[in-house]
Amino acid sequence: MIARVTRQASSTAAGSVGTVDTRFFDLPRPLQLDCGRELSQVRVAYETYGTLSPTRNNVILVCHALSGDAHAAGFSRAPAAESTRDGFRAEERDGDLRRGLGWWDGMIGPGKAFDTNRFFVVSSNLLGGCRGTTGPSSTNPSTGRPYGSDFPVVTVADMVRLQRALLDELGIERLFAVAGGSLGGMQALEWAVQYADQVDNIIPIASTHALQPQGVAWNAIARSAITADPDWQSGHYYGTGRAPIAGMGVARMVGHITYLSAVSVNEKFGRRLQDAHEIRYRLTEPEFEVESYLRHQADAFVKRFDANTYLYTSRALSYFDLARQYGGGRLADAVAGVSARTLLIAFSSDWLYPPSGSDELAQALRTAGKDVTFHVIDAPYGHDCFLLEEARQTPMIQHFLASEGRGRT
Amino acid sequence: MIARVTRQASSTAAGSVGTVDTRFFDLPRPLQLDCGRELSQVRVAYETYGTLSPTRNNVILVCHALSGDAHAAGFSRAPAAESTRDGFRAEERDGDLRRGLGWWDGMIGPGKAFDTNRFFVVSSNLLGGCRGTTGPSSTNPSTGRPYGSDFPVVTVADMVRLQRALLDELGIERLFAVAGGSLGGMQALEWAVQYADQVDNIIPIASTHALQPQGVAWNAIARSAITADPDWQSGHYYGTGRAPIAGMGVARMVGHITYLSAVSVNEKFGRRLQDAHEIRYRLTEPEFEVESYLRHQADAFVKRFDANTYLYTSRALSYFDLARQYGGGRLADAVAGVSARTLLIAFSSDWLYPPSGSDELAQALRTAGKDVTFHVIDAPYGHDCFLLEEARQTPMIQHFLASEGRGRT
Numbered sequence: 001m002i003a004r005v006t007r008q009a010s011s012t013a014a015g016s017v018g019t020v021d022t023r024f025f026d027l028p029r030p031l032q033l034d035c036g037r038e039l040s041q042v043r044v045a046y047e048t049y050g051t052l053s054p055t056r057n058n059v060i061l062v063c064h065a066l067s068g069d070a071h072a073a074g075f076s077r078a079p080a081a082e083s084t085r086d087g088f089r090a091e092e093r094d095g096d097l098r099r100g101l102g103w104w105d106g107m108i109g110p111g112k113a114f115d116t117n118r119f120f121v122v123s124s125n126l127l128g129g130c131r132g133t134t135g136p137s138s139t140n141p142s143t144g145r146p147y148g149s150d151f152p153v154v155t156v157a158d159m160v161r162l163q164r165a166l167l168d169e170l171g172i173e174r175l176f177a178v179a180g181g182s183l184g185g186m187q188a189l190e191w192a193v194q195y196a197d198q199v200d201n202i203i204p205i206a207s208t209h210a211l212q213p214q215g216v217a218w219n220a221i222a223r224s225a226i227t228a229d230p231d232w233q234s235g236h237y238y239g240t241g242r243a244p245i246a247g248m249g250v251a252r253m254v255g256h257i258t259y260l261s262a263v264s265v266n267e268k269f270g271r272r273l274q275d276a277h278e279i280r281y282r283l284t285e286p287e288f289e290v291e292s293y294l295r296h297q298a299d300a301f302v303k304r305f306d307a308n309t310y311l312y313t314s315r316a317l318s319y320f321d322l323a324r325q326y327g328g329g330r331l332a333d334a335v336a337g338v339s340a341r342t343l344l345i346a347f348s349s350d351w352l353y354p355p356s357g358s359d360e361l362a363q364a365l366r367t368a369g370k371d372v373t374f375h376v377i378d379a380p381y382g383h384d385c386f387l388l389e390e391a392r393q394t395p396m397i398q399h400f401l402a403s404e405g406r407g408r409t
Numbered sequence: 410m411i412a413r414v415t416r417q418a419s420s421t422a423a424g425s426v427g428t429v430d431t432r433f434f435d436l437p438r439p440l441q442l443d444c445g446r447e448l449s450q451v452r453v454a455y456e457t458y459g460t461l462s463p464t465r466n467n468v469i470l471v472c473h474a475l476s477g478d479a480h481a482a483g484f485s486r487a488p489a490a491e492s493t494r495d496g497f498r499a500e501e502r503d504g505d506l507r508r509g510l511g512w513w514d515g516m517i518g519p520g521k522a523f524d525t526n527r528f529f530v531v532s533s534n535l536l537g538g539c540r541g542t543t544g545p546s547s548t549n550p551s552t553g554r555p556y557g558s559d560f561p562v563v564t565v566a567d568m569v570r571l572q573r574a575l576l577d578e579l580g581i582e583r584l585f586a587v588a589g590g591s592l593g594g595m596q597a598l599e600w601a602v603q604y605a606d607q608v609d610n611i612i613p614i615a616s617t618h619a620l621q622p623q624g625v626a627w628n629a630i631a632r633s634a635i636t637a638d639p640d641w642q643s644g645h646y647y648g649t650g651r652a653p654i655a656g657m658g659v660a661r662m663v664g665h666i667t668y669l670s671a672v673s674v675n676e677k678f679g680r681r682l683q684d685a686h687e688i689r690y691r692l693t694e695p696e697f698e699v700e701s702y703l704r705h706q707a708d709a710f711v712k713r714f715d716a717n718t719y720l721y722t723s724r725a726l727s728y729f730d731l732a733r734q735y736g737g738g739r740l741a742d743a744v745a746g747v748s749a750r751t752l753l754i755a756f757s758s759d760w761l762y763p764p765s766g767s768d769e770l771a772q773a774l775r776t777a778g779k780d781v782t783f784h785v786i787d788a789p790y791g792h793d794c795f796l797l798e799e800a801r802q803t804p805m806i807q808h809f810l811a812s813e814g815r816g817r818t
Contacts, residue, residue, distance in 0.1 A: 035690035153690035213678050213699055214671045220700040221662045224707075225634060227693050228655035235692070246637035250659060253630045262623045262760065269622050271730060279728050281444035281562035283644070283720055284636050288727070290622055291629040298633075311692055318697070319688050321680060351671065 017049040017074035017109050017116055020102075022132060025169050031127075031162055037152040041141045044166045045070045045132025046124035049108055050116030052172075059172050060119045061163060062104060063180030063187035066255070066313050067305055069131030072123035073108035073116075076100035106390035113390070113397040119176065124166055126187075127159045128313055130306035137238060137306045147308075149235025154312060156183070156320045160190045177401065178340075179203035181386035182353060183317045189361075192340040193326050199340040203397060206350050206386035208357040209331060209364075210321040215352050218258050219314045222251035226307050235308055248307045249298030256297050261349040261382035265290060331364035341371040343400040345393055347385035348378045373400060426458040426483035426518045426525055429511075431541060434578050440536075440571055446561040450550045453575045454479045454541025455533035458517055459525030461581075468581050469528045470572060471513060472589030472596035475664070475722050476714055478540030481532035482517035482525075485509035515799035522799070522806040528585065533575055535596075536568045537722055539715035546647060546715045558644025563721060565592070565729045569599045586810065587749075588612035590795035591762060592726045598770075601749045602735050608749040612806060615759050615795035617766040618740060618773075619730040624761050627667050628723045631660035635716050644717055657716045658707030665706050670758040670791035674699060740773040750780040752809040754802055756794035757787045782809060 027042040047070045052059065062072050077100075102123075107113040114121050125133035128151065136151035143150075167175070178188040178199055185207020192202045211219070226232055229247030237243045257265070269290040273279065279287055286292040327334025344362055346355035355376045362374040377392050379385045386393075436451040456479045461468065471481050486509075511532075516522040523530050534542035537560065545560035552559075576584070587597040587608055594616020601611045620628070635641055638656030646652045666674070678699040682688065688696055695701040736743025753771055755764035764785045771783040786801050788794045795802075 149692055153692055210680060212671060213674045213680055213697075214666065214669075216680065216697050217662075217666050217674060217699045217703060220695070220697070220703055221659060221666065223693070224662060224703075225637075225659045228634075228638070228659055230639060230655075246639075250630065250634045250637055253626075253633060254663065257623065257626050257630065260623075262621060262763070265623045265626060266621065271619060271622055271625060271733075283558055283562055283724055284632070286629070288622075288625050288629070290626045294626060294629060294633075315692055324680075354671070 015109050015111055016105070019077060020047050020049065020071070020074040021077055022047050022070050024132060025166055027162070027165055031158070031165065033152050033158045034155045035152050039134065039152065042127075042134045042162065043132070043138070044124050044134075044162060045129070046122060046166060047071060047073070047102075048123070048170075049073050049121040050119050052120040052170075056172055057174065057176060058119050059167075059175050060114050060121045060177045060179060061167070061175050061191070062108065062114065062121055062123045063159075063163075063178065063184035064103065064123070064126065065180070065182035065184050066310070066317065067301070068103050068125075068184075069129065070123050070125040070133075071100075071102045071131075072104045073102040073121070074105065076102070103387070107394070107397075113394040114179065115398070119401075122167070122170070122172070124163060126183075126313070127162045128154045128309055128316065130309040133162075135306070136235070136308035136312060146236075146238040148238060149308065149311075151308065151312060153315060155316050156186050156190045157194060157325070159316065160187055160194055163187070163191075164195060173198065175199045177201040177203060179205070179397070180207070181205040182207055182383065183313065183320075186317060186320045189322060190320070192338045192342070193322060193334065196337045196339050201343070201401065202340045203343045203345070203400065204358075204361075205345045205393065206347055206353045206383055207344075208353050209334075209361045210323065210357075211318055212352075212354065212357060215258075216318050218254060218352070219318045222254045223311050223314050225250035225254065226311055232307065235311075237307075243302075244307045245302040248302045248305070248310065249295075251307075251310060252298045252301040253294045256294065258352045259383040261351065261380055263349060263380040264382055264384070267380070269293065331361065332367040335361075335365050335370065336368050338365065338368070338370055341400075342373070343397065344372065344374040345386075345396060346374070346376050347381070347383070347389065348376055349380045350383045350385060352383045424518050424520055425514070428486060429456050429458065429480070429483040430486055431456050431479050433541060434575055436571070436574055440567070440574065442561050442567045443564045444561050448543065448561065451536070451543045451571065452541070452547070453533050453543075453571060454538070455531060455575060456480060456482075456511075457532070457579075458482050458530040459528050461529040461579075465581055466583065466585060467528050468576070468584050469523055469530045469586045469588060470576070470584050470600070471517065471523065471530055471532045472568075472572070472587065472593035473512065473532070473535065474589070474591035474593050475719070475726065476710070477512050477534075477593070478538065479532050479534040479542075480509075480511045480540075481513045482511040482530070483514065485511070512796070516803070516806075522803040523588065524807070528810075531576070531579070531581070533572060535592075535722070536571045537563045537718055537725065539718040542571075544715070545644070545717035545721060555645075555647040557647060557717060558720075560717065560721060562724060564725050565595045565599045566603060566734070568725065569596055569603055572596070572600075573604060582607065584608045586610040586612060588614070588806075589616070590614040591616055591792065592722070592729075595726060595729045598731060599729070601747045601751070602731060602743065605746045605748050610752070610810065611749045612752045612754070612809065613767075614754045614802065615756055615762045615792055616753075617762050618743075618770045619732065619766075620727055621761070621763065621766060624667075625727050627663060627761070628727045631663045632720050632723050634659035634663065635720055641716065644720075646716075652711075653716045654711040657711045657714070657719065658704075660716075660719060661707045661710040662703045665703065667761045668792040670760065670789055672758060672789040673791055673793070676789070678702065740770065741776040744770075744774055744779065745777045747774065747777070747779055750809075751782070752806065753781065753783040754795075754805060755783070755785050756791070756798065757785055758789045759792045759794060761792045 185204030229244035232244035594613030638653035
């Protein structure tokens with residue numbers, strides 16, 4: 001079993017984990033879900049970086065956001081065009097994309113925030129995903145056809161249960177840390193509550209204990225754009241030759257603008273016209289640069305992502321609510337059992353996951369007597385910052401992971 | 410001619426202009442458009458409130474926003490279900506809707522901000538509209554069929570030219586004031602620049618000289634939702650039995666959330682679940698109250714509004730840019746010829762038309778030596794405030810209209 005989890009890098013450039021393979025684990029038993037159903041024949045796609053220590057006490061689980069996958073660091077063997085990452089700013093990272101770099105490569109590697117000289121980093125595609133882990137596009141063993149919308153509605157807690165099962169398979173009992181941005185941070189929080197005695201540190205970044213109501217609305221709108229597309233076909237579009245790419249494009253545009261700030265849209269595009277010094281009086285063709293940009297983002301996204309996975313993942317992150325799930329509505333009660341130290345990072349211009357939400361969580365943790373550090377990074381790029389502000393996050397994370405804690409290596 | 414413009418109210422309750430009829434004016438000559446095309450057989454729907462003074466110097470033109478119409482004040486004779494208004498907060502105004510009250514009834518009437526004891530108020534449906542004024546759903550005289558997307562792309566300047574033609578017909582040379590919120594405020598600004606010698610005062614509320622880039626993006630996304638709907642049929646859906654109501658619904662949801670603030674979504678809905686104390690694990694059915702609300706808003710809107718009008722109007726308000734149109738990119742140059750006094754009102758929580766934009770405009774007007782008053786009302790309800798904060802706007806407007814000015818009555 002250990003042989004499967006030793007370092008997978010075949011070549012290591014300075015600061016890089018090198019080229020990595022995505023591996024797969026087939027769960028030997030059904031996965032019980034919050035909704036009361038169970039899933040059989042569940043597969044998990046995962047990657048690992050660094051070396052597992054003999055005492056297996058140096059494991060960091062990184063969790064991806066809505067549109068990500070298991071390929072968090074290093075170069076992928078897959079054709080570059082097939083490579084993916086969280087992708088919020090894929091246009092900023094075209095070079096990375098062509099080279100198949102992982103979505104958090106700037107944070108994971110030798111000497112980086114999650115230092116693979118010290119830590120063994122595990123990253124998996126989440127439950128309901130479309131990048132190797134069982135999801136709505138997978139075959140339903142009871143019908144032999146893709147699940148489509150017969151796939152059960154999954155929760156962040158379900159996603160974490162599957163990660164727990166993967167780690168069992170890898171022979172890992174405790175996690176030194178769980179880290180992630182956005183939905184990834186929700187998974188870290190879920191770990192700290194659901195498996196309180198198995199996690200030493202959590203690092204939720206640009207994340208929250210419960211999405212703000214405005215975020216719930218944006219997610220509902222994005223899902224509506226997909227389900228309003230007749231090519232969605234009530235979720236059973238696989239094999240029909242039609243998929244809800246138009247609706248997915250609109251959903252992605254909505255998401256994309258919520259990941260940016262007004263300031264960053266101003267700085268990046270302003271009101272500049274596309275290919276022209278004057279308006280051309282066109283009803284549907286892009287006129288402004290920001291319009292072209294959104295179409296490009298939409299077109300790129302629909303090629304690499306499954307619409308049903310978008311729906312299920314969006315639903316899961318909207319449902320996530322620590323206070324409701326574990327505290328009878330009281331956040332401090334929900335985190336009463338947490339034993340992990342917590343590092344919260346938020347970004348001043350992130351209006352989708354605003355610092356005020358992280359502050360509310362930090363206060364609840366302090367009220368419950370927990371060890372919590374909360375940093376707000378003053379940066380103008382909105383929710384996107386968690387993928388862009390690597391340089392400023394790195395020392396915070398390194399310092400946090402190096403300082404005294406119950407389970408430090 | 411004057412007979413047509415005397416007070417239309419048939420009964421007047423305290424503070425109300427009473428029951429009003431929408432009237433129609435057929436332009437006797439083609440309308441020349443910015444795009445280079447001309448429109449023949451143009452009709453304008455309009456209403457008037459109050460009495461035109463013998464010297465015709467007491468006229469206030471009010472201009473509606475994206476989804477409005479000519480019925481700004483009083484009760485409509487039309488069946489209540491057919492009545493419409495700007496509608497941003499129709500749910501707040503269900504009583505009004507049933508009674509057929511105009512979209513700015515709280516501001517127009519005896520003793521109100523636009524006091525019909527003193528002023529003669531004119532309101533018309535804008536060019537490209539779907540509530541009586543010629544627009545894409547009107548018959549193209551050269552084909553005998555509805556224009557659809559053959560309708561020319563119109564601008565705010567074109568809308569204002571049509572208002573000028575209507576006022577010519579009504580025998581009105583000068584305007585004491587032009588007022589409006591959002592897109593309506595853009596029309597007021599356009600009046601002050603395009604017809605500088607014919608306007609004494611303008612009152613742009615929650616408006617701007619040029620939509621912020623983030624607003625350009627939201628509008629592009631809303632339009633994409635409509636054009637991505639196969640029932641849009643490249644704009645030629647009239648008479649086919651199919652219309653892009655699904656896409657329009659998504660567009661309206663996007664618009665609606667941008668009209669609210671994060672705080673108002675929190676206050677109004679929070680994360681409350683719909684009809685349940687627990688989540689029900691449903692992929693597409695509304696779970697949160699805010700999800701149900703958005704669907705309700707979308708369903709109501711698609712019944713009363715034409716998708717092509719949405720497209721054309723959204724395009725016009727995205728194009729609008731005083732500095733580009735009139736100042737070679739410099740806002741102060743664009744407003745150099747303005748002679749009207751200006752009252753700008755913005756709302757602290759309006760992130761779609763932020764106070765910073767109004768401040769930029771106020772400074773440009775001051776730089777150009779103009780008479781400008783700028784108020785920011787501290788209120789939490791976002792762009793919606795311009796329809797909700799009547800009580801606080803009223804004294805500002807009354808004071809402004811009563812104070813010394815070149816053209817006061």
